[in-house]
Amino acid sequence: MTQLIGQRILLKLSGEALMGDDDFGINPEILQRVAGEIRDLVNAGIQIGLVIGGGNIFRGAGLAQGGFDRVRGDHMGMLATVMNSLAMQDALDRIGVASSVMSALEMPDVCDRFTARDARRLLSEGKVVILAAGTGNPYFTTDSAASLRAVEISADLMIKATKVNGVYSADPVKDPQAVFYPTLTYDRALAENLQVMDATAIVLCRDNGMPLRIMNVNDPGALMRLVRGEAIGSLVEKGD
Helix, strand or coil, rough: CCCCCEECCCCCEEEHHHCCCCCCCCCCHHHHHHHHHHHHHHHHCCCCEEEEECCCCHHHHHHCCCCCCCCCCCCCCCHHHHHHHHHHHHHHHHHHEEEEEEEECCCCCCCEEHHHHHHHHHHHCCCCCECCCCCCCCCCCHHHHHHHHHHHHCCCCEEECCCCCECCCCCCCCCCCCCECCCCEEEHHCCCCCCCCCCHHHHHHCCCCCCEHHHHCCCCCCHHHHHCCCCCCCECCCCC
C-alpha cells in the first residue's frame, strides 16, 4: 500500500478556482470535479478540513479601496465563503460524502458554529469539515483562517490549491523569466514577498511547524498524487 503523507489535511481552496473560465460565481463542473477528488481522498483514508475563499463572489478588501467600509466589506466577504461552503457541501452530498459546514460566525439556521474540539471529532468520524466565514474577524484573509484552522485541527499538512502550479519568483503570467521554487522556507517566502500567502498566514504556519504545499487545483488527479507522496507544486517548510 502506498504510504500517505499524512492522515489529516487542511485544504485551502481559492474562491477563484471555483469559477473555472467564468468571470464570476461557481462553475458547476469545476465544483463537481473538486468534490470528486475530495471523495477520493476520503476513500483513501484522509481526513479533510476544507477552507474555501470567497473571491469568486465578493472581496471586501478590494471594495474598501474604493471607499467602502472595510469592516462591513469583510463581513460580506465572510458571507461569500459561507455560500461557497454550502455549495461544496451540496456537491459532496450528491456523491455520498458526509460533510459538515462549521462557521466562525453564528448562523444556526444555516450551519454549525466552529469549535476546534467538535471539528476534530467530526474529522475523526470521517466527515469532511468545511470551515466557513474565515476567522470571524475583519482584516484577516481566508489564507490566515486556513493556517489557523490547520493548527487548531492538528493537521499534518496544509495544501493551498490555487490556479498556479506553485511558488515563483514573480508572476509567471506576466514574467516569462519567473523562476519556479519546488521548495523554500517560510522565512524566504516572507523576505522575498513571494505572495505565497499573506504574512500572517505564513507566520502562523512557520511558528507552529505546519508544512505548506502550494499546487494547481486545475490539474486533475494532482491532489491524490500529492497525498501519495509525489512532489506536486511547491513545498514551504522550515529550513535546516
